[in-house]
Amino acid sequence: MTEVKPVSGFLNILKPPGMSSHDVVGYVRRVLHTKKVGHAGTLDPAAAGVLPVAVGTATRLIEYLEITDKTYRAEIKLGIATDSGDDTGKILTSQLDWSDFDMSTLEQVLQKFTGKIRQTPPAHSAIKINGQKACDLLRAGKDVEVPSREVTIYRLELLAHSHDMLLIDCDCSKGTYIRSLCQDIGEALGVPATMAFLLRRRVGDFTAEAALTLEELAEAGEQALLPADKYLSSMQRFDLNPKREKAFCNGLSSTVKNFTAQTESLRVYADGHFIGVGRYDKEREELLPVKVLGR
CATH class of the missing domain: 3.30.2350.10 (Pseudouridine synthase)
Incomplete structure (x- = not known):
């Protein structure tokens, strides 16, 4: 039997006036038939506009959306x-x-x-x-x-x-x-x-021009999900040696020499796949896992 991968990713929702941010989360849960949904940056019910919503394992990345301009x-x-x-x-x-x-x-x-x-x-x-x-x-x-x-x-x-x-x-x-x-x-x-x-x-890389109305979300369903790493562009990218992917996903650090971290948090990839968020310890010359998502 083929294993069904849980839905995961970001949604760029255009919240209408009259709904709370929590109402939008409830709507997304019903449309995608999943409970693991959260949002970044609360909008008051009377306000409208961009509401980034995270689904599945992407909910662990909400904190990085909330700190954006x-x-x-x-x-x-x-x-x-x-x-x-x-x-x-x-x-x-x-x-x-x-x-x-x-x-x-x-x-x-x-x-x-x-x-x-x-x-x-x-x-x-x-x-x-x-x-x-x-x-x-x-x-x-x-x-x-x-x-x-x-x-x-x-x-x-x-x-x-x-x-x-x-x-x-x-x-x-x-x-x-x-x-x-x-x-x-x-x-x-x-x-x-x-x-x-x-x-x-706008919230970071999420823009009103690209946002979906709730009606458009209902029509698109899972196809509306966006890859999480695309919306973490404020973080520097780090390509990990594929041989260290398993270690990273198990919470182990990796020795990395001659690296200059330009941001505190790093988007970590292995073989071109986004696998989580890491942090570089300059003194120890090690990449430390912070948020492990895996493939």
Whole structure:
């Protein structure tokens, strides 16, 4: 009897507004008839866009997707501030009128938020405080104080604007909260602001242009699965001596001399097949297995 290989790989899903990231995982489980499914980088239910999903053994690689840079398109509503940082929250402050901002003023303000900045994530988020989600603590009626953090905004572009709306594109590092960015931009302009809509256009090598709708996934089934290594391009490739493949897959290190590791994690191949993620120990001159997938 021919052995059936379990389904494994990545999916590039275009999450629609109104579904949680967990809802999408449940949908994928039903379509592919497998329980081993996870996602990288949670999107709020109201948000839309790229949601990388891992299936089978590829779920062990989710952590490497979560650390990649991302691209967002966001609409900022001027004139109101909410407790959640988006337009689904309770209005805390409103301002009915202000003078229109000229292009020069807007560009100067956006420039202030380019590069390394500090921001405070919204309390209505899944960020963990002492092991518990901040949003869960709020729902339990507890006071939540979220510490600020440093993030990097690589690009912040103004696409359109009107009296009470700004449309921006943003390339940013992991851990960036666009809701907080929208609020902070409004504060710098002297007007309350909240995020009215969010579209995630990219997560690392996953792009919105190549993403599948849930309907397209249902039609394609397993054919939609993508090879895991293709989406780990931020890691340097390492071709292991095929004679050491079994040792690597058994969790054993391999002596490798005269090698310069350019990234902390390495994509490891044997005979052209991706077999897992490794790390190079320069002092010991050894390749160490970190995540073993095998063939």
